[in-house]
Amino acid sequence: EDEGGSSSSDGNGGGKKITLGFAQVGSESGWRTANTKSVKAAAKDAGYTLKFSDAQQKQENQISAIRSYIAQKVNVIAFSPVVVTGWDAVLKEAKTAKIPVILTDRSIETSDDSLYVSFIGSDFTDEGRRAGKMLETVLEKAGHKGAVKIAQLEGTTGAAPALERAKGFKEIMDADHKDDWKIVVSQTGDFTRAGGKQVMAAFLQSNPDINVLYAHNDDMALGAIQSIEAAGKKAGKDILIISVDGVKDGFVAMSEGKINGIVECNPLLGPQLMELVKKVNDGETVERRIKTKEGDFLQEQAKDALPTRKY
Numbered sequence: 154e155d156e157g158g159s160s161s162s163d164g165n166g167g168g169k170k171i172t173l174g175f176a177q178v179g180s181e182s183g184w185r186t187a188n189t190k191s192v193k194a195a196a197k198d199a200g201y202t203l204k205f206s207d208a209q210q211k212q213e214n215q216i217s218a219i220r221s222y223i224a225q226k227v228n229v230i231a232f233s234p235v236v237v238t239g240w241d242a243v244l245k246e247a248k249t250a251k252i253p254v255i256l257t258d259r260s261i262e263t264s265d266d267s268l269y270v271s272f273i274g275s276d277f278t279d280e281g282r283r284a285g286k287m288l289e290t291v292l293e294k295a296g297h298k299g300a301v302k303i304a305q306l307e308g309t310t311g312a313a314p315a316l317e318r319a320k321g322f323k324e325i326m327d328a329d330h331k332d333d334w335k336i337v338v339s340q341t342g343d344f345t346r347a348g349g350k351q352v353m354a355a356f357l358q359s360n361p362d363i364n365v366l367y368a369h370n371d372d373m374a375l376g377a378i379q380s381i382e383a384a385g386k387k388a389g390k391d392i393l394i395i396s397v398d399g400v401k402d403g404f405v406a407m408s409e410g411k412i413n414g415i416v417e418c419n420p421l422l423g424p425q426l427m428e429l430v431k432k433v434n435d436g437e438t439v440e441r442r443i444k445t446k447e448g449d450f451l452q453e454q455a456k457d458a459l460p461t462r463k464y
């Protein structure tokens with residue numbers, strides 16, 4: 154798929170028009186839809202030619218897309234890696250072809266730092282810590298007494314946001330709640346609504362006494378709410394819910410009292426990414442790690458914040 158204008162006019166201050174190859178994860182969540190829109194709109198505004206591909210959450214599709222961008226000799230490649238491992242070979246091919254690579258949203262594990270120039274996106278470990286802190290507040294507000302039996306809906310197995318959101322949350326648990334909190338079930342829902350619904354239904358069968366759900370994204374929480382209600386329980390009351398992202402539908406559920414708190418993760422990375430692409434293309438030195446800024450939201454803020462949500 155090719156996006157952006159086809160004229161050869163300059164969108165970058167007199168130089169040749171930049172061609173950017175962007176290999177997206179998929180369209181698994183509301184967050185991803187907003188991220189894709191942001192990237193496409195910002196590339197258009199910047200006057201770049203955008204080659205865009207959707208990997209449908211499959212690493213092999215993303216690797217093929219990157220290979221095709223190398224073959225097409227794009228100026229810069231940006232991608233949001235489905236999982237953290239297994240990128241060295243294809244990124245070495247990009248390096249040999251002298252095409253700079255930018256990671257957006259998700260990080261990778263590699264022993265060779267020269268395989269990408271910069272990583273722009275959220276700090277997922279911190280999001281996990283913030284979710285843990287938020288649960289403390291939510292339990293207190295609910296006047297919760299007794300054991301906290303947590304169900305965790307993990308993101309895609311092996312993906313940075315799944316690994317790190319679990320890690321950050323566990324840090325808070327291990328430091329301050331060793332005795333009173335317990336993750337009784339934890340499984341992937343692949344960041345999708347359908348996954349969240351299905352896995353939560355199974356959780357409720359095996360562990361009917363769950364009283365907290367920590368979902369690694371809003372979409373899985375929204376799917377889980379359907380199963381909680383189908384089981385005759387009240388989401389946000391019988392089962393307190395914390396999730397991550399802050400998409401509109403998440404805010405709607407929170408304003409209805411069904412989600413208790415949301416840790417924001419900003420998908421609107423397009424404009425910052427395009428600035429970075431320009432610098433990289435011009436051969437400027439860029440920051441190795443660019444973190445996006447985010448907020449935390451509780452139920453009482455949901456109604457006021459809803460009209461101002463941009464994704």
Ligand code: AHR
Binds near residue numbers: 259314397
């Ligand atoms: O990588 C970011 C995560 O991917 C978002 O939190 C989730 O909704 C998406 O699918």
